[in-house]
Amino acid sequence: MNRYLQMAELRQEVNEIIRQRAEQLQHNGVKAVDALHLACAETVGSSYFVTCDKRLINRCSALTMKVLNPVDFVLEANEDDPDQK
Numbered sequence: 001m002n003r004y005l006q007m008a009e010l011r012q013e014v015n016e017i018i019r020q021r022a023e024q025l026q027h028n029g030v031k032a033v034d035a036l037h038l039a040c041a042e043t044v045g046s047s048y049f050v051t052c053d054k055r056l057i058n059r060c061s062a063l064t065m066k067v068l069n070p071v072d073f074v075l076e077a078n079e080d081d082p083d084q085k
Contacts, residue, residue: 012043021039022038038065050068050070051069052069052070
């Protein structure tokens with residue numbers, strides 16, 4: 001995990017605003033740790049959140065940020081890449 005953290009271009013520390021957003025997400029049935037990850041991703045302006053958790057994907061359908069499984073993410077990313085057409 002440390003290797004992947006070193007590759008990260010951006011890190012977001014949890015603050016009170018993120019904690020509050022995570023609580024909102026929890027009220028919609030998202031598990032606490034997932035809610036924190038989602039709240040951090042929203043805070044930094046991520047367009048995508050990639051997960052293998054189908055339950056999480058289903059619970060996040062109303063978010064502006066797209067929550068996708070890895071296969072759907074790759075397919076969508078390739079649609080947007082002019083070099084792949």
